[in-house]
Amino acid sequence: MSPSPHIDEQPVLVLDAIAYDYVDRRRTVPVLRNLSVSVSPGERLALLGPSGSGKSTILDIASGLRRPTAGWGQLLGHDLTSSSPGDLANLRLNSVARIYQDFQLFPRLSALDNAAIVPRLKGMPKKQSRDLARDALNRVGMAHRLDHRPSQLSGGEQQRIAIARALVTEPLLLLADEPTGSLDADLRDEIVDLIIEVLPTAAIITVSHDPEVAARMSRTVRIERTA
Ligand SMILES: Nc1ncnc2c1ncn2[C@@H]1O[C@H](COP(=O)(O)OP(=O)(O)OP(=O)(O)O)[C@@H](O)[C@H]1O
Numbered sequence: 001m002s003p004s005p006h007i008d009e010q011p012v013l014v015l016d017a018i019a020y021d022y023v024d025r026r027r028t029v030p031v032l033r034n035l036s037v038s039v040s041p042g043e044r045l046a047l048l049g050p051s052g053s054g055k056s057t058i059l060d061i062a063s064g065l066r067r068p069t070a071g072w073g074q075l076l077g078h079d080l081t082s083s084s085p086g087d088l089a090n091l092r093l094n095s096v097a098r099i100y101q102d103f104q105l106f107p108r109l110s111a112l113d114n115a116a117i118v119p120r121l122k123g124m125p126k127k128q129s130r131d132l133a134r135d136a137l138n139r140v141g142m143a144h145r146l147d148h149r150p151s152q153l154s155g156g157e158q159q160r161i162a163i164a165r166a167l168v169t170e171p172l173l174l175l176a177d178e179p180t181g182s183l184d185a186d187l188r189d190e191i192v193d194l195i196i197e198v199l200p201t202a203a204i205i206t207v208s209h210d211p212e213v214a215a216r217m218s219r220t221v222r223i224e225r226t227a
Pocket residue numbers: 022023029031049050051052053054055056057058101
């Protein structure tokens with residue numbers, strides 16, 4: 001049988017025996033120990049663990065925002081321990097999308113321009129970027145609030161803007177941190193369906209305390225609190 005034209009078997013992300021400590025002048029906080037995980041195109045991983053166990057930290061490391069204290073990692077063939085910050089920033093812009101746990105919307109931009117930010121940063125003209133953003137906002141049920149700023153939106157509405165922003169550019173890796181935590185059950189199911197439909201061949205890591213969301217992923221990884 002010939003391989004599927006869409007599925008490239010190279011993992012999108014490899015984390016190998018990762019440790020992470022938050023270190024500042026006053027203290028060292030050990031968070032991750034000996035974490036190994038790899039995610040391939042089309043694979044959907046549910047990342048579970050108690051509050052404070054390091055799930056959001058893992059997403060930081062996976063996207064090259066934090067260098068692991070020990071261990072090794074690779075994102076789309078780029079070494080997460082030795083690539084330059086510029087190289088990793090490029091990779092994030094072009095191939096990685098993140099739905100932040102606290103949304104991280106730009107307070108002075110409208111919903112439409114928040115959702116259009118990634119194509120804009122990639123150099124796409126404003127009208128074309130906004131067209132993509134409008135389409136994504138429509139799909140998350142936010143077409144009626146395009147000109148609202150984040151402070152003029154409910155929590156669940158802000159979360160849907162963050163989801164639309166992540167879906168606009170068809171990333172190869174989606175890092176979704178409690179992506180439906182502010183939504184009701186019906187919307188949650190719709191949004192999970194949408195993410196899977198829009199990104200069928202992306203590698204997806206979803207942090208969620210919700211068993212219904214975890215059940216929609218193909219695999220589960222549990223982490224424990226270190227200290
Ligand atoms: N800048 C920092 N300096 C020191 N410790 C930190 C820092 N940021 C996070 N931590 C600690 O690291 C641990 C892991 O944080 P992280 O945000 O990754 O947890 P989490 O699993 O995502 O939790 P939650 O489910 O509550 O979102 C926490 O105990 C937190 O207090």
